[in-house]
Amino acid sequence: MAIDRITTGAVLDGAIATADIADDAVTGAKIENNPTVAGNLATGGTLAIAGHGSIGNAGTVAGTRALTVVGATDGTSSQILVGYNSSLSSKFSVRDDGYTTIGAGMNVQGNISVPSSSGIDFSSHVNAAGMTSELLDDYEEGTFTPVFQQGISSAGYAVQVGTYIKIGRQVTASIYLRANSGTENNSHIYIGGLPYAFTNDIDHTFGAFFTYNGGFWTSSVNTTWLGLRNTAYLAFYKQNDGGSIVGNNSDVANNLNADCRITVVYRTD
Numbered sequence: 001m002a003i004d005r006i007t008t009g010a011v012l013d014g015a016i017a018t019a020d021i022a023d024d025a026v027t028g029a030k031i032e033n034n035p036t037v038a039g040n041l042a043t044g045g046t047l048a049i050a051g052h053g054s055i056g057n058a059g060t061v062a063g064t065r066a067l068t069v070v071g072a073t074d075g076t077s078s079q080i081l082v083g084y085n086s087s088l089s090s091k092f093s094v095r096d097d098g099y100t101t102i103g104a105g106m107n108v109q110g111n112i113s114v115p116s117s118s119g120i121d122f123s124s125h126v127n128a129a130g131m132t133s134e135l136l137d138d139y140e141e142g143t144f145t146p147v148f149q150q151g152i153s154s155a156g157y158a159v160q161v162g163t164y165i166k167i168g169r170q171v172t173a174s175i176y177l178r179a180n181s182g183t184e185n186n187s188h189i190y191i192g193g194l195p196y197a198f199t200n201d202i203d204h205t206f207g208a209f210f211t212y213n214g215g216f217w218t219s220s221v222n223t224t225w226l227g228l229r230n231t232a233y234l235a236f237y238k239q240n241d242g243g244s245i246v247g248n249n250s251d252v253a254n255n256l257n258a259d260c261r262i263t264v265v266y267r268t269d
Contacts, residue, residue: 082094089103090103114137117137118137119135119136119137119138119168120135120136120137121134121135122134122135122136123135136167136168137168138166138167138168138169139166139167139168140165140166141163141164141165141166142163142164142195143161143162143163143164144162144163144164144173144193144194144195145160145162145193146160146161146162146175146176146177146191146192146193146194147160147177147191147192147193148177148179148182148189148190148191148192148247148256149190149191149192149193149233150187150188150189150190150247151184151185151187151188151189151190151236151246151247151252151256152179152182152183152184152185152189152247152255152256153182153183153184153185154181154182154183155179155181155182155256156179156180156181156182157177157178157179157180158178158179158180158257159176159177159178159259160176160177160178161174161175161176161177162174162175162176162193162194162195164194164195164196166195166196166268169199169267169268169269170265170266170267171194171195171196171264171265171266171267171268172263172264172265173194173195173263173264174211174261174262174263174264175191175208175260175261175262175263175264176259176260176261177191177259177260177261178214178256178257178258178259178260179255179256179257180255180257181255182255182256183255184247184248184252184254184255184256185246185247185248186246186247186248187246187247188235188236188244188245188246189235189236189245189246189247189252189256190233190234190235190236191225191233191234191236191260191262192231192232192233192234193232193233194232194233194234194264195232196232196268197230197231197232197268197269198227198228198229198230198231198232198266198267198268199229199230199266199267199268199269200229200230200269201269202229202267203229204226204227204228204229206226206227206264206265206266206267207224207225207226207227207234207264207265207266208225208227208234208262208263208264208265209224209225209262209263210223210225210260210261210262211261211262211263212259212261213259213260213261214258214259214260214261215253215258215259216252216253216256216258216259216260217245217251217252217253218251218252218253219251221238221239221240221251222238222239222240223236223237223238223239223245224236224237224238224239225237225262225264227264227266234262234264
């Protein structure tokens with residue numbers, strides 16, 4: 001027997017298998033004892049689930065424990081939503097403060113957006129004794145325009161290419177530079193224009209190396225490029241005595257008109 005309308009105070013118990021509730025059912029009508037809704041269930045207001053109530057598929061093992069709304073109080077240890085598998089093991093939970101735990105990995109079809117100063121926290125991993133941070137908080141790729149900041153006046157360029165990748169505080173950059181005009185002077189040769197300044201917390205330990213010296217430095221004396229702390233440029237030095245190399249040094253190509261290709265590895269603040 002079908003029921004067309006449930007009026008105020010009406011109670012359905014296990015004796016009635018199905019019931020149709022009309023669109024104008026009186027507010028406050030109550031359905032008890034696990035009725036089955038054959039089609040969609042639409043509500044114009046709030047669908048309320050009592051504390052520790054569950055949503056699940058009754059046809060599965062422990063199906064009613066599939067998704068549980070927990071009646072929790074405020075607090076970072078209070079869960080408000082828990083998803084269980086058939087063995088009642090928690091695989092998904094949302095805490096009162098929004099912290100979410102996913103138990104078996106996550107497949108994301110789009111991008112994950114991380115707010116500034118936040119990132120991926122590896123603090124649960126084993127770390128070295130001198131560890132200062134386990135938060136991966138940045139990644140970017142880009143280009144920049146390198147320049148001879150010192151050593152040549154009014155420089156013009158045949159090639160001026162810079163690319164970089166930044167992972168956390170670590171920056172790896174490549175520079176391809178060739179000047180074809182200008183006047184060499186007795187200033188220390190600097191290459192500037194790096195996308196980030198060298199860190200200020202460690203003094204003069206980062207720098208660059210030649211990947212190709214196309215006659216830029218003509219002597220057999222080895223050289224090095226040193227990053228100066230809290231600056232965005234590299235300084236050119238001799239390795240044998242640590243002496244600075246200036247633009248009008250006799251072992252520097254005329255007007256610096258030769259390929260200078262270097263890779264820079266450093267840390268920024």
